[in-house]
Amino acid sequence: MAKISVVIPVYQVEPYLRRCLDSVLCQTFRELEILVVDDGSPDSCGAICEEYAARDGRVRVIHKSNGGLVSAWKAGVEASTAPYIGFVDGDDWVEPGFFRDLYAAITASGADVVVGERSEDREDRPPVTSRREKTVIYEGPEDIRRLLEKFFTSFLHTDRATLPITYSRWDKLYRRELILANWKYYNERISLDEDRIANSAILADCKKVLVLSDTEKYHYRIAGSSMSHVYDERQVNTLAELYGSLSAVARDKGIDMGLVLIYTGGAAYRRIYSTARQKGVPLATRRDRVRHILSLTPAGALGRYAAARGGAFTKMFCAMLERGWVTPCVLLVAAHSLTQREAL
Numbered sequence: 154m155a156k157i158s159v160v161i162p163v164y165q166v167e168p169y170l171r172r173c174l175d176s177v178l179c180q181t182f183r184e185l186e187i188l189v190v191d192d193g194s195p196d197s198c199g200a201i202c203e204e205y206a207a208r209d210g211r212v213r214v215i216h217k218s219n220g221g222l223v224s225a226w227k228a229g230v231e232a233s234t235a236p237y238i239g240f241v242d243g244d245d246w247v248e249p250g251f252f253r254d255l256y257a258a259i260t261a262s263g264a265d266v267v268v269g270e271r272s273e274d275r276e277d278r279p280p281v282t283s284r285r286e287k288t289v290i291y292e293g294p295e296d297i298r299r300l301l302e303k304f305f306t307s308f309l310h311t312d313r314a315t316l317p318i319t320y321s322r323w324d325k326l327y328r329r330e331l332i333l334a335n336w337k338y339y340n341e342r343i344s345l346d347e348d349r350i351a352n353s354a355i356l357a358d359c360k361k362v363l364v365l366s367d368t369e370k371y372h373y374r375i376a377g378s379s380m381s382h383v384y385d386e387r388q389v390n391t392l393a394e395l396y397g398s399l400s401a402v403a404r405d406k407g408i409d410m411g412l413v414l415i416y417t418g419g420a421a422y423r424r425i426y427s428t429a430r431q432k433g434v435p436l437a438t439r440r441d442r443v444r445h446i447l448s449l450t451p452a453g454a455l456g457r458y459a460a461a462r463g464g465a466f467t468k469m470f471c472a473m474l475e476r477g478w479v480t481p482c483v484l485l486v487a488a489h490s491l492t493q494r495e496a497l
Contacts, residue, residue: 155186155211157237157252157326160229162222163189166243167196169374174205176246178212182253187212188229189243193219198243223341223351226322230332238329240322241371250369255326258363262290265331265359271324271371273313281313285366289317292361300362304353305412308419309462318364320349324371331355340398343391346420350398357406389424389442392417392449411457418458421450422471429486439483447474 159177163170177187189212191199199216206212215228226240237259241247251269259267273281291300303317310316335354340347356362396417403413428434428442459471473482 155235156184157182157186157239157256158229158233158235158329159185159187159239159241159252160226160233161187161189161241161243162192162225162229163198163202163243164192164194164219164222164225165196165198166194167198167201169244169246170198170201172246173241173243174201174212176248177241178205178209179249180247180252181249182256185211185252186233186235188215188232189213190215190217190225190229192217192221192225221341221344223339223343223347227336227339227341230329233329236329237326238332239326242323242373244374244376245323246372246374248369248372251371252326254365254368258288258365258368259326259328262361262363264290264361264363265328266356266362267326268318268362268364269324269326269371270365270368271319271373273373273375275375280372282370283316284314285364286315288366289364290361291359291364297356297359297362301353301356301408302412304356305349305408305416306461308416320346320352321373322348322351323373325352327355331358334358338398338402340394343395343398345391346395349416350395350402353399353408354402354406357402357408389428389446389449392421392424392446393451395420396451396454414451414454414457415461416458417451418454418456418471419462421446421454422458422467425474425482426486429483436480436483440479443474443479443483447479 161173161177189202191202191214202214206214213232215232217228230238237256239252239255255267255269270283270285291297300318304320307316307318307320332355335351335358338354339351343350396413399413399417400410402408403410424446425443429439431439455471455475459468470482470485
């Protein structure tokens with residue numbers, strides 16, 4: 154029986170899929186079941202998945218109609234049988250000892266979740282590689298509360314190489330029953346920040362979490378058109394739903410609602426910033442988009458975010474937005490983006 158189920162959601166990643174699958178098949182830890190979920194991909198991804206299943210009996214392919222990333226990884230989890238679950242996105246790859254290191258840590262420690270190290274591989278800039286100084290153990294209610302604070306505010310951390318914990322599924326190994334216990338929180342309608350919801354619920358139920366150092370890495374590919382870096386109407390329209398889902402987790406798990414407001418304010422800011430600095434889009438259109446995002450943002454969220462973020466530009470920008478000065482904000486972002494790249 155497999156000891157780890159590796160779930161790989163696949164959709165329109167044909168140029169990268171073979172490298173991804175090769176990296177999982179070549180893991181030094183061999184006791185894997187590899188669940189590749191073809192989420193109705195219109196390219197040749199489905200055929201590539203079947204090719205790999207014919208090559209290695211550990212690979213099982215699930216073909217389904219397109220339902221989005223959350224529906225894909227849920228389908229993989231439902232089909233899984235191993236006591237531990239890890240995730241790899243179809244355009245990413247892992248170093249040969251990645252799952253060996255995570256499995257050794259989670260079984261030796263009795264942890265509920267372990268977090269590995271990663272490299273953010275960008276097309277237009279050098280990679281950002283995590284460099285934690287030591288493994289950190291979070292154990293007991295007070296430690297888990299501190300971990301959740303870091304989790305919700307991780308996007309404020311200016312040095313991503315020393316980030317305490319990411320919001321993502323893909324650099325972690327989970328006890329399977331924790332994922333199943335929080336099934337109701339996995340919102341298939343949200344396509345951006347969906348991992349934040351899932352992991353907030355899972356981490357709140359943990360008794361022990363390890364954030365590891367000096368492990369082989371997960372390689373996260375960031376394309377210039379990555380969904381987190383461009384304006385998308387559908388993602389913007391889920392902002393209110395994101396807040397609702399995170400609020401439900403916070404209420405049920407006793408998480409500070411202020412953390413949810415800080416994060417939601419940051420999500421709104423990023424969407425506003427992305428659309429406001431778009432080149433070639435008429436000012437009136439950008440202004441309307443910013444107003445639309447503001448209409449979905451809970452009261453006080455931008456103020457909480459600005460206070461936590463601390464930067465003079467962000468504080469001024471959010472204060473102007475809260476007063477309804479949308480056009481000056483759009484112009485401010487456009488001017489600012491010409492001189493420097495703002496850390497969101």
